[in-house]
Amino acid sequence: MESLQLTRGMCCKLSMNISLEACSFRPIRQLGFVHSDHLLRKRFRKLKLAVVRSDVTENGGEFENFGDDLNFNTNSIDEKEREEEEKRGVLLGIDRDESGSVIALHLIPPSGYYETVVSFLFSENSRFENNWSVKASVKSEVVVDKAAETQDEDEAAESEDKDERIEEEKVQNRVTYNIVFVTAEAAPYSKTGGLGDVCGSLPVVLAGRGHRVMVVSPRYLNGTPADKKFAGAFDLDRRIKVHCFEGEQEVAFFHEYKNGVDWVFVDHPSYHRAGNPYGDGHGAFGDNQFRFTLLCHAACEAPLVLPLGGYTYGGKCLFLVNDWHAGLVPVLLASKYRPYGTYKDARSILVIHNLGHQGVEPAVTYKNLGLPQEWYGALEWVFPTWARTHALDPGEAVNILKGAIVTADRILTVSKGYAWEITTVEGGYGLNELLSSRRIVLNGIVNGIDVSEWDPSSDGHIVSHYSADDLSGKAQCKTALQKELGLPIRPECPLIGFIGRLDYQKGIDLIRWGIPELMHDDVQFVMLGSGDPLYEDWMRAAEATYRDKFRGWVGFNVPISHRITAGCDILLMPSRYEPCGLNQLYAMRYGTIPVVHATGGLRDTVENFSPYAGDGNGEGTGWIFSPLAKESMLQALRTAMMTYRDHKSTWEALMRRGMLRDFTWETAAIQYEQVFEWACIDPPYIP
Numbered sequence: 001m002e003s004l005q006l007t008r009g010m011c012c013k014l015s016m017n018i019s020l021e022a023c024s025f026r027p028i029r030q031l032g033f034v035h036s037d038h039l040l041r042k043r044f045r046k047l048k049l050a051v052v053r054s055d056v057t058e059n060g061g062e063f064e065n066f067g068d069d070l071n072f073n074t075n076s077i078d079e080k081e082r083e084e085e086e087k088r089g090v091l092l093g094i095d096r097d098e099s100g101s102v103i104a105l106h107l108i109p110p111s112g113y114y115e116t117v118v119s120f121l122f123s124e125n126s127r128f129e130n131n132w133s134v135k136a137s138v139k140s141e142v143v144v145d146k147a148a149e150t151q152d153e154d155e156a157a158e159s160e161d162k163d164e165r166i167e168e169e170k171v172q173n174r175v176t177y178n179i180v181f182v183t184a185e186a187a188p189y190s191k192t193g194g195l196g197d198v199c200g201s202l203p204v205v206l207a208g209r210g211h212r213v214m215v216v217s218p219r220y221l222n223g224t225p226a227d228k229k230f231a232g233a234f235d236l237d238r239r240i241k242v243h244c245f246e247g248e249q250e251v252a253f254f255h256e257y258k259n260g261v262d263w264v265f266v267d268h269p270s271y272h273r274a275g276n277p278y279g280d281g282h283g284a285f286g287d288n289q290f291r292f293t294l295l296c297h298a299a300c301e302a303p304l305v306l307p308l309g310g311y312t313y314g315g316k317c318l319f320l321v322n323d324w325h326a327g328l329v330p331v332l333l334a335s336k337y338r339p340y341g342t343y344k345d346a347r348s349i350l351v352i353h354n355l356g357h358q359g360v361e362p363a364v365t366y367k368n369l370g371l372p373q374e375w376y377g378a379l380e381w382v383f384p385t386w387a388r389t390h391a392l393d394p395g396e397a398v399n400i401l402k403g404a405i406v407t408a409d410r411i412l413t414v415s416k417g418y419a420w421e422i423t424t425v426e427g428g429y430g431l432n433e434l435l436s437s438r439r440i441v442l443n444g445i446v447n448g449i450d451v452s453e454w455d456p457s458s459d460g461h462i463v464s465h466y467s468a469d470d471l472s473g474k475a476q477c478k479t480a481l482q483k484e485l486g487l488p489i490r491p492e493c494p495l496i497g498f499i500g501r502l503d504y505q506k507g508i509d510l511i512r513w514g515i516p517e518l519m520h521d522d523v524q525f526v527m528l529g530s531g532d533p534l535y536e537d538w539m540r541a542a543e544a545t546y547r548d549k550f551r552g553w554v555g556f557n558v559p560i561s562h563r564i565t566a567g568c569d570i571l572l573m574p575s576r577y578e579p580c581g582l583n584q585l586y587a588m589r590y591g592t593i594p595v596v597h598a599t600g601g602l603r604d605t606v607e608n609f610s611p612y613a614g615d616g617n618g619e620g621t622g623w624i625f626s627p628l629a630k631e632s633m634l635q636a637l638r639t640a641m642m643t644y645r646d647h648k649s650t651w652e653a654l655m656r657r658g659m660l661r662d663f664t665w666e667t668a669a670i671q672y673e674q675v676f677e678w679a680c681i682d683p684p685y686i687p
């Protein structure tokens, strides 16, 4: 990938083919060039930019100039001149793909001119046959005005220049992509768990790194105040017809541009009902296959039909397909679009947040999915004999996640440990062999967290702020939490917390078995969660039994989750399996010590405490127990409680080490970009 760098004293000329299918022009608001202001201040002496085109095929032909040369001096820039430049525009760099085609122009467009060029190219493209390309030549010339090289440039200015240059090179050397997240939830619009967190924050970070990012998810309206979250999204007035379930469904698109991201909400009456995205008090919705089939079809159309910020994303994009709900996207790309020449340059990456849910339905439902009949094999799934309901049950089903595994270009999970676990019989949920067969394109990247939302030094949900430098506020958070929960206010008593979905995955049964024994100790315990009614009832009953020690908060409540994270001393996560886990990351950032089962992302992110390591000062950020048994969980908790009571300085060191860990999304985003690059280097898995 080449990129054009404008540096002082450099003079270069470029001439290239721009294949419009492969061309991703970005309006400046979507470039994420936060440094545009200082880039404009750079002392480019003269910049010349011209764009010409010709209606010829790739075999060659004359160039026909349609654009005016833009010449301007940027010497001795003052505010007025800078404003002038903004009007005229600056070409910052060019990205090409491996074949040399331009895939992105990094430019600060001249106001008006930019629209003229781009809308011209796009309107021409729509008039031409698919195999036409518009040829363009971009000349860029930087001429040093020697006279302006004054002697009195001091060292400070030079070093400032150097910093700017490094920063500019960093921006320009980065390859940017058109990224389309497809997800059943994205915070703050919708969230039932970690999927919502990830799809609410990773897109923003990627957009900040210069990518053009769209997130496609349903517009859930459930008749509660939560509906207001969608108030900023407006109807794009683009309707499409989706052919599925033996009929035709009309879906609409709503859009909000926020934090550099195009949030696109697919609208259909089936998303408007009481409950959460997947179900209500009676269990999972019976038509989830239908609802998420609509989402996938709509997500495939969105980059082609939605003029976001004036321009569609086009056919060259990267789909980030999250969990089974989005799993039909790679199947649709392979079966419905590529055979007709669309999305030939697109790639899809399946991100597995939870293999425990695969979107499995009876085989007869295949005809509902809007896929060609001959693609049945991609989704075909046969239950093992032991899992069938009766002797005559052939166990035939369709499995949407399986379809995604066999058609996506690459596969990601949310930690390295989990990437390995899903290739084993124990962790593979029946898909381990398939996943093993794709091991070469399977990677794990640990999730980051939104460090601005989860920051104990500024969190709006907690009573007192604190940081690794000054931990005093944490004690006040604990007191406030005990008060809020109606527990005895006892700073010396260890307070243990649990936050999460009340699900088999989370090891709630272990807590349930362990509580009667644990309640003999001098301890307080608070649980926040909703899900399985069996566990909800048990939490209520435990609260009634252990009035002075136990609180079970049934429900989904984000402010309370922040207050528990800040106010507790210990956070317990006895998950049976945990692809990444976010609560242990939040806990460490808030100086709350995690006690976790040794699995998946928990093992990858929590470092087991070792009191004598690190020159005798101790190392580690929490306790990791194994095997998954009540006894080992209780033993780890008791060691943690003893350390809390009897070794204050050791405890503080544990807190600080956790608080100073880097869990930002930036680290994860860089690794995601590496995977994007690999995805684009390889040809499509299903051409």
Ligand SMILES: Nc1ncnc2c1ncn2[C@@H]1O[C@H](COP(=O)(O)OP(=O)(O)O[C@H]2O[C@H](CO)[C@@H](O)[C@H](O)[C@H]2O)[C@@H](O)[C@H]1O
Binding pocket: 192, 193, 194, 195, 197, 198, 353, 354, 414, 447, 499, 500, 501, 528, 529, 530, 555, 556, 557, 558, 561, 578, 579, 580, 581, 582, 583, 601
């Ligand atoms: N009752 C409640 N009230 C308020 N907030 C609540 C809550 N119950 C849960 N939450 C919040 O939901 C999120 C849960 O995230 P997790 O990563 O722990 O689990 P989840 O299993 O949903 O996610 C799956 O996807 C994520 C993202 O990849 C993986 O980390 C994880 O391992 C995988 O199982 C946290 O932000 C938590 O605070």
